[in-house]
Amino acid sequence: xxxxxxxxxxxxxxxxxxxxxxxxxxxxxxxxxxxxxxxxxxxxxxxxxxxxxxxxxxxxxxxxxxxxxxxxxxxxxxxxxxxxxxxxxxxxxxxxxxxxxxxxxxxxxxxxxxx
Amino acid sequence: xxxxxxxxxxxxxxxxxxxxxxxxxxxxxxxxxxxxxxxxxxxxxxxxxxxxxxxxxxxxxxxxxxxxxxxxxxxxxxxxxxxxxxxxxxxxxxxxxxxxxxxxxxxxxxx
Numbered sequence: 001x002x003x004x005x006x007x008x009x010x011x012x013x014x015x016x017x018x019x020x021x022x023x024x025x026x027x028x029x030x031x032x033x034x035x036x037x038x039x040x041x042x043x044x045x046x047x048x049x050x051x052x053x054x055x056x057x058x059x060x061x062x063x064x065x066x067x068x069x070x071x072x073x074x075x076x077x078x079x080x081x082x083x084x085x086x087x088x089x090x091x092x093x094x095x096x097x098x099x100x101x102x103x104x105x106x107x108x109x110x111x112x113x114x115x
Numbered sequence: 116x117x118x119x120x121x122x123x124x125x126x127x128x129x130x131x132x133x134x135x136x137x138x139x140x141x142x143x144x145x146x147x148x149x150x151x152x153x154x155x156x157x158x159x160x161x162x163x164x165x166x167x168x169x170x171x172x173x174x175x176x177x178x179x180x181x182x183x184x185x186x187x188x189x190x191x192x193x194x195x196x197x198x199x200x201x202x203x204x205x206x207x208x209x210x211x212x213x214x215x216x217x218x219x220x221x222x223x224x225x226x
Contacts, residue, residue, distance in 0.1 A: 042216030
């Protein structure tokens with residue numbers, strides 16, 4: 001059906017607070033990716049899910065960041081004790097099988113601002 | 116490692132051509148090209164695979180030089196709608212499914 005959706009589109013929070021960002025991938029896509037994009041930069045890989053499991057979380061910057069995908073569809077990126085440096089656009093992408101040759105379809109992103 | 120894109124920015128008049136390059140210091144399995152307009156999601160353009168030929172359709176095409184670990188995106192007879200930032204995302208194959216993106220090339224097409 002529809003493309004990748006992300007909520008909220010914008011999130012403003014204060015330093016030290018906890019935030020959750022949601023991604024709803026394209027129906028039937030088994031692979032889901034989180035990227036972070038800072039101003040003037042390309043997307044930077046954070047974590048990759050194949051089904052329910054995190055196949056690669058090597059891009060998560062530290063243990064304040066965590067992501068889940070409990071039923072193999074919707075995913076939530078969780079950030080604890082937010083810092084001003086966490087401000088960025090968080091992009092979610094999905095692909096059909098997670099093959100290197102699959103197209104990754106991106107959502108519109110969540111713009112996170114930490115004051 | 117992050118691929119290097121050039122130029123960083125280019126300004127065209129409608130109808131002119133442009134070439135955007137993407138180079139990597141690592142051997143590449145595939146190169147993915149995206150266009151992103153301000154405040155929007157990156158939109159997929161095409162994938163080029165190792166051993167594959169030049170791909171494209173109509174006025175946007177791309178090539179992949181495995182020896183040079185480089186890909187080029189060709190935009191011919193540019194249209195106003197081509198404006199945006201173009202990113203290449205590279206993948207080194209094997210179990211590497213995540214894309215490493217360059218910093219982007221800002222393309223502006225003026226009437």
